[in-house]
Amino acid sequence: MFDVVHSCGHAITHDLSGRWADQRAGYARWLAARACTDCWRAEQQADTASRAEWLAAKRAEEQAAAAAWTDQFDMPPLEGPETILDWGERTRHQLVTSAYTALVTEGTWDEADWAQLEEQIRLVTRAGWWIDQRDAGGADLPELLDAASDRDRPTENPFR
């Protein structure tokens, strides 16, 4: 039996009889450099909790940005199952923003070209379509919109 004072300050008695005699001292030193099992577990849980919290905060931030953008550019609400609408909105915002950067800011498009594309963007209101394109690059958006079907444009008339 070895009394080990762990790095967290807890003294725990460990049964090292399962180890070779000449390895026990080394193993006890290795244990002493670490937190005890309870503290280690608590730390892991705190990490998981803070990561989940961070993700939730990041998602809320993205959602707020998407909502502000939707208002600013007069984008129509998306359609589809309630559970995926937010996700669809975030994806649309991110893809359209990166398309603008690729085509206008860093590309050769002028605002008139973009305005035309924006009309096409407004017609595709199926949330699932946008989610399906979540890994696409912004520069591919015109081609993707051309490939969209009538199913992806449930409303004949633009929102405005």
Ligand SMILES: [Zn+2]
């Ligand atoms: Zn401890």
